[in-house]
Amino acid sequence: MTTKQFKLVEDYVRSIIENPSKAWDVPIGNKVIKDDYYATASYSQLSKQLGVSTQVLQGLTAAADLYNPLMKKLNDLLKKEGVLVKHQIASALEVRRNAINWWKSLTLEDKKNLTTFGNSISFTRYIKNWRGGENYEILNEVKDQLNQEMVELGLLKNDYVKVKDRDALRDKSFLPNQQESKKRWEELGQLPLESVVDLVVPTEDTEPFVQLKQLAAALQQTVSSKSAKDNFRDGFNHFCNFLKKNRINENELLQNILDEFSLKRFKEDYVLPALDSSEMSPSSAPTIISVIRGCLRRAKSIKGLGFHGFYDVEMTTRGRTGNYYKPYSPKEREAISAAIMSDINATKQMLTPYRKTGLGQNPIDNNGYIKLGMSTLDNARYLFENELNCQPVFYHTAKSAPEKAFLSIVHGSDTGLHDLYKTWGILPIVDINVLAPFLLRLAQITGMNADPLCDLTLDDFLLEHPATGKPCLRYWKERSTGEKELHLDLFQAKLQWLTRKQSKEVQDIFETVKLLTASLRDDAPEELKNVLFIYKSSGQNSYGVVKTICSAKLSHVYSNFVSKHQLQDDNGETMSFSISRFRPTFVSELVEAGVSIREIQLLLGHSNIETTMNYLDRLDFNRIARQKLKETLENIHKKVITPTQKGANKHSKERELIIFSTPLGGCSNLFSPPDFIKNSSLYVAGQPCSQYNKCLTCDNVMLIAEHLPMLFAMKRDYMILMQRNRIMETPYGIVIEENLAVLDEILNPKKSDFSEEELDKGERLSQFEQTAYVDWMAA
Template identity: 50%
Template sequence: MQDPKVKILENFVNEIDKNRDKVWGVPVSHISKKNGYLASASYAELSRNLGLSQQGINFDLYKVSGYSPHLEKLNNILKEEGVILKGHIASALEVRRTTKHWWNNLTTKEKLNVKTFGNAIRFKAYIKNWRGGKGYEIVKDCGKELNAELLQLGGLDSNYFAVKDRGTLRDQEYRNKQHQAVQRWDDLAKKSLNSYREFVNVDSSDEPFVQLKQLAALVRKGAASVSSKKKPKEAFVHLCRFLEQNNIDPKSTLQDILSEFLLVRFHQDYVIPKMHNGNIAPSNAPTIISSVRKMLKRATKLKEISFHSFHDVEVKTLGRVTDTYKPYLKSERQAVTRAIQTSIDDTMALFEPYQKSGVGEYSLGDNGFIKPGFSNIENARYLFENHLNCIPTSFNGAQTLEEKGFLKIIEKLDMGLHEVYRSWGVPSVIDADTIAPFVYRLAQITGMNADPLFDIYVDDFVISHETTQKPCLRYWKERSSGGKQLHLDLFEAKLQWLSKKQSEEVKEVFENVIRITDSIRKDAPEHVKDKLFMYKSTGQTTHGEIKSFSDLKGKTTSIYSNFVAKHDLKSESGEPLVFTISRFRPTFVSELLEAGVSIREIQLMLGHSNIETTMNYLDKLDFNRIAREKLTDAISKIHNRIFVKADDEASNKFLDNPDKVIFTTPLGGCSNIFSPPDFVKKVSGFKKGSPCSQYNKCLSCENVMITVDKLPMLFAMKRDYMLLMQRNRIMDTPHGYVIEENLCLLDEILNPKKSDFDAEVLFRAEKLAQFEETAVIDGVTV
């Protein structure tokens, strides 16, 4: 009677013989050289996959009675089908076999969607131990074969040239094509095109948007230099993409394409999003808009077409240096905070203990293939919960039949692998986008810049500093004197987005990040292992590498744009928010100022060794409005302390203004600032004998509109006040305090370091002031 296990092997080999396509699913392994062959079917894998005895694994299936003829037949099939080749090592043949088996099991649609790089299939993303170098030429040939097939299917570009080969491959035929393309632009611009009827008939041409191309060719013809001739061509390409994006038929006529709002929509719906995504450089956006504007202007001159005008736009580029110094506005802060907290909450929810669903059933047959009709998400979840131990696997790391079967089911679903994991509440990949919200949160709490944030280590948060016994965050600040220590509760400022003390917030960020990076930290390189912010790269050339956020310095644009796009963050003007870590620092300072925190405390929080550095920083951050409010309050307090009491003889002496001193302003004059009208005297806080609290308030009001033409008179007033201080004894009287107040206010307006006006404008105004005459004080006899 035949051994049942021998029967299993016999049936398996007969099935392979009948369906030779399955031969690529038989693993191969190394053998001693025999008749020129260095590989055979892997007996160990056969034993495991077919459920044969352990004896087959430990000794050799050839030595087991009944197995030998079937294995001989199987090896002959492998040789006939080219799975095993003479003179080729088993490791190379196995990689080649795995690759072909993977490829043969893909549908045409799946093949067209495989990852590519450099116009070739990115095999490393799918095949473990993929090699194409020395000793593995057969693998390299296999790659060329599959790339050729994908090229035939239309998944690769037949006109593609590798970067290193482009210089040598630009043969005469290629140059001729380039010349023909340039010549086509010249030919389109030969006609004067004063009338719409002179344009190419769209039905007689295969070129998409051919009439629009003619319009661009006319603009190009008028360009003076070679470089400027490229701009209309580039603008035409972008405008075509915009039209395609809006499902406009490439056969559309110019009459159908043109509209008065075309430039506005192109700018708003195409250029701005492309700038935010990094696909259009901010410096290039004005050039593109300008070229499209020229095309539309040329179109308005055409006869026999109902297009006479269009709405123009002002191009606002992104990423300007000044933007990085501007705090987020209140509504923007709230939106950013919600987005950060939502991202953190969603991520932390993934790290809760996994709850098994109990759905699905076992979906693999005896041969390891998926049973017909069993490729659904419930059965994939069954394998995940009962055979993968609820541990995520990937296409690069699948080993067991169940892992491979699980991934095959996922491939047939509409959802991606990581999307499936996330829907089950399972953390699958700790990439930069996952960690970024925690970085943003720490920037919110501390006001730290990106570089020191990225370089923080896991032990840099100290609950109780050895000297102050207070919570402390150590960090390294570049371009400074070295190590810095940021004390977290030197003040009790009630910031808008902090519900707890800073130290508690920072502690929570540290604990959460350490928890979610635990699975990758143990495999991180030594120089990364102790960094707080780390991630697993998903880049094409660095896939799977564990990196520190400090590796991202200067490469954070995509992370910012991903965050803005995911949460649809908008500025107050409705445009996509200019989002960077750099803006958290001025926002942090803005919150401190609004909360009434002193400059000295802000200096300590920012880690500045000199308070002048802090003052310059505040000036650079455009905090004039807040600073002016603080200055006005401070001056009022000073005046209240230094003015003599109302019942003193010195005060009473000036109530009647015996010297007839009249203070003038650009708005008028005051005959006696110490004796204001009754409605002023009734204002709370007014003290008899004090100067009028309303005098000259317009200059200190944030609603005042001071125009450039008023600046020469203000400089003249300042000049005359300074002369009075030198030539008269008026400064020894209470009137002197009013003059000092006016000088302080004028300094806020006219000092280039404090003023909202440009330094050059102020310089010209000061020159013009010499022609202005004032009478800042009339009737001075003191």
């Protein structure tokens, strides 16, 4: 580095120190080592400008002691003049710098001729990269500042209201409340949060879940863009809704809200159903999961909270708006099933004991070397059967002379070691590609998603659940302390109910996978010993390490599977293959088989039948719908041309028949009771029978907790009837309203004599009540 070059840099820095306004001419670049400042003077741009190498300016040469102080002075001045701002990234600051310099260069006449839109300068027209950074709060501040100057010049309106805000302004409290909310987030974010004693104490005056909000607000302070800040507010609101649905008290302490399964439950019980019912967009879900994951990680660092870790999950919605909801076609299903079963059958065959063939002869001489001309695969087989005890050996494990000779012969052949073992009917290693077909088959026959499948443990299949007698899969478990596994009843695990036909194949998969992985469990880490799908890595850097299949890393399994079996879609193109498409395919097969919506709801694990119906609406069921419509029209046509038989039901002339049922029986016509009711003083002509369903309001009725599932099922069916039919516009609507009012007195936690725990259990058990208490039937 010459003295002349050093003087160039020194003079440049001095000129800016003497005239600080020139600080805005210094280009900004990324900072490698970030502290409170994420940006610095751009060494690459200054290098071009001054003709000095970037390495010299960065202090990476022998002249570092000369240049480092100069660049520090320069950056200190940029900070002082506001060119560099704490916690702001270089790209946003560079756009801001260009905008300010551009504005300074304009004359009054220039400003009068600026293009505006929506009472704002069209910055994208004049400032490079403005659109890419317009979500950053610091750019919005510049935007507001320059637009305000335009207002003061009379070039923009002072009382302009954006179209999207006009409806909100009709509510005069909207803007004050919005500003108050933003201020509150800032206040909470600036509070210390090192220890549990720093958490705001919940009271009747604090907002719901205030400690959780404080946690999210603390993280919000670490981001600068408006969109990133909004993400934390959205994530917090969604998590609050999740907690409310699970009846968590709004003033509950943070340590009682969070546990190791919080993120897993949030995804399974809230995010996925919200996606299925279109209440959440696929593009938002990964961001929301990421926000809550960040909150949980931050919670681990709070001293005294007692929150030490959580089970992480991935949220991938790539393709969710496209092929994710598209079932495989019948032709594609057939090809996939054939491929999966061929792999499974091939693996099962290799589980049978190896039979010696007696081929070959000993190719090793007395000195341990291979005899000339004896390097044949038959002789390698002789070594395998007579010297290696029929046990596979690998290149990194070979020690003895026979082992090394065996591998030398194989290496010199055209056949790979693993492929050779397979042709001999031997399974060389239980890697991820061996287990993948079993995982895919399980997804195919149950419709379960990848996450719960990967989390299955050895005892998660029950041929008969003790509470229902039905076969099921328990697909993730709760532990009280992270150490001791709890005994599971109906409500302590997520359950995937299975038909008897499903259960036989699921049982076979479990037994086969247990057999395949039995030898791996001794070498597996303690936390993986009970996981169903574990395998030995065949990767170069982790060969032999026991791992578990991770749903987020299945993409290469999909591509290998498609490539191996040359799977194509109906258009002859490479198939878009993933486990996520098995769920809609599973539902498609149920619909084709004429399975009821209630049964589909149960098999999918949806707590609300509306979620199931919305899910069906989004699936690609045009082909099925057309077929069902054709069959229905044919049935209607047959009924029209078929003469009415003698002894037909006396109600067949009615357009519709409604059966109202109670635990005591059913009534097919509330408006035409028997004569002994008509003759009573309580009967009013033209109104429904006043004696119907009065037992529940009687003082003598004896209701116990065992009746609650049935009553919740009755309420559910009334609600479905109201949503899916126009019955409320008929006289029967009065009857339904009366019955719902009676049920509300029994089932509403604020009115009921039953405890919240009993009501909660009854409502969950009502899922398994198959009877419909109200039937709306076409005659």
